[in-house]
Amino acid sequence: MARIEERRNKNGEVTSYRFRVSQGYNSDGKQNVIVKTWKPPKGLTKAQLKKEVQKQAALFESECDLGLTVDSSITFRQLYEMWLREYAEVSLKKTTLASYNAMLKNVLKSIGHISLNKIQPHHLSDFYASLLGRAVKTNEAVTPAIDFKKYILVYDGKKYKHERMTQSELSRKAEVSLTTIKVLLKGKAISVKCAKKISDALGLEYKKVFNDVKRDNVSVATVKRYHAIISGIFKHAVTQNIIPVNPCTRVRLPKAPKPEAVFLDESEALRLLDELEDAPEPFRTATMLCLFTGMRRGELCALNWKNIDEDALLVCVRKNLTYTKEFGLVEGTPKTKSSIRDIKISDNVIEMLHEYKKWQDEYKYNLGNKWIETGKVFTNDFGGWLRPDTFSSWFRKFCKEHHFDKVHVHTLRHTAATIMIMNDIPLKVVSQRLGHNSTTVTNDIYTHVIQRADEMAAKAMDLSLFSKKKKDKSA
Template structure:
């Protein structure tokens, strides 16, 4: 309900809009001045109308001003913009970042947020002890501690909310997550520091991670300027944090051959997954989203039309490709076509064996029952595969990097490589694969040397 107070010749209309993070009431204000010559009855009728209209706008979130706290505006940015315009996985990633930003800046009014506040936030992120994902190492004999308290391991694990495997892992001297360490300490009614210590002391957030916070904060504040909540974005007056430049992790020709040889011992589905990623350079989500109608066997062309993604609480879902250029057609070799034909025949046999248990879908790669496969399941399997076979420490995305690197090294022009990878432009490709371009440039220089100044044969 709006409240109205007269201030001289004008009226101040105030509406309550709930509470902020600190439990303080959020109020919105409007000053209304009546037209000259209005009768008392006309004035009261119009004043009531203005109060109702203003209250309705506040309820619908149509009233924004610099008095808003950052956390309040950020939540509105998520609901009104991010969740409607951005990919669900992007929003989920931003949701993980916003907690730290709100803890540092959420209580501040939008119009009072200054560059020095943002600099202090970045400096804090770069300090040790900020990371929340550091592993913890047990500094006591947990098995003896439980025995001294007459606690059975299985019952204690249930009480603490951890698995028995976690307790067994501690007994073997392995590190565990900070969250598990906190649960165990809480169940024993002891401070975490008496039971656990950080596995890697002094570990800080990477420069790239700090840069992610900067980009999110700047994006939110840019929207605030566009929505006329503030006049300028304070992030524009702050030097962005330095990122850690890392080269793409990839395999050379010999290492790629070793990987393919090691695949012979794996299931047919895993063989096809790895080879297709290696031969096409597709993203993991694009591979999981492939359907048989996307494969043109006659023309030897695969069309990338969608991504298959996974989020906890939402499950597996289908999304558009990463950008407009990510939807593309790729020519593949005769070997790839033969491999896919054999896999389609094998999948048909699996479908017949499963009978009614098979969940019908057109996906190339599925779970045991025909349901779409989770992308993270492929990642987990690939990590075990690499470790088991003593291959270089690569991840599933390294197959994409390997594809691009080998193409560039073989002399494929950058525009073609960018198109096959689904990059928006070749500039992106040149930045990621500068190492391969440099090597190819050196090879080109040597070729030119051989052409213009051939080595003279001795008589």
């Protein structure tokens, strides 16, 4: 039976009642108690009030037993911790969880303190509105404001009056990786945490030698991603009978224009292949395979030699490689179930891979015992896993040198899809080769390309039928 407590004002008058229902004990041995405060309507007699209090207490207890109540003591932050423990850490990929947690820092600052039974759609709408048009920090980073070669030893032919620290010494003293130091020396962004350690190790004032990275304003697409994450957390609360309704279902999101996929036309793709002739391995072959298959960069970097079936002419996509600062390189399953697929390739692609394998075997032989055997098709300089962002950085620099504007690794995937669509390959086949969940996804991404193909089809029909009919009439 629900426990009933009277709540009185300063004058000793009963103003409301508190109902407390025990729901057993948790794993720590603490009692789970759900509480509800009920304020009686005015005009009830003493007998009516007594009867109504008992009725409301019994109703509340029944709702508790059926799991239809909200524990008003649970805040969104507590729900997030529950979701993290019961679902996210068990079901999500490490890299996905890392990106979610980075974004959720902003969410918790805004609505983390609000009780679940008080969160309304307008709270979420206000949060989304506050995101639009301003920069939001997820991973804090800085860029060097000075030339650190003055303090870190590099063989640049310059002489300095003061002694410079070697990269290895700085790595040990600051407790940062050699890769971070090399990135710093190139003038690129590093994390705030590493920047402060390096400043301390070199005896420099952090704020004078580093600049904050200027961040882009939050887009509508990013707001929608925030919404999807928050909705997933509330959905967990609904399935656990903590709340009856997901408030995200009643939020009207801002509309965003659909960006058109950037791709190379056939002449640009052919020029790219020509320019790649003198490109270094493994990037040359990696770029060409990415263009021929439409694979994602993470799928390409995770590809093993055993995943290539020469007899069946197949590239079998089974893994995906991702990198985060929190977990480093992580090999897992591809993006979706449909991303696990077999892509048909030609004899020419097999021949290209044969030539590349000869190069890799010779390189491996020359490197001797320094080579790390991972079985990967594309590796770093010592046979280890090739970071997807390393491939992207090389390709971005390559495109800049050869005057390919606004082109990145994912452009190769869009180009593969576009060439297939423009050559009348059925949309279902295109979708399967790309690893999309459905043709709807493919259609949404490549709408403008499909429209162009449709226009070309109309012109072809016009040329084929009406032109012949006109000729017959004139004859």
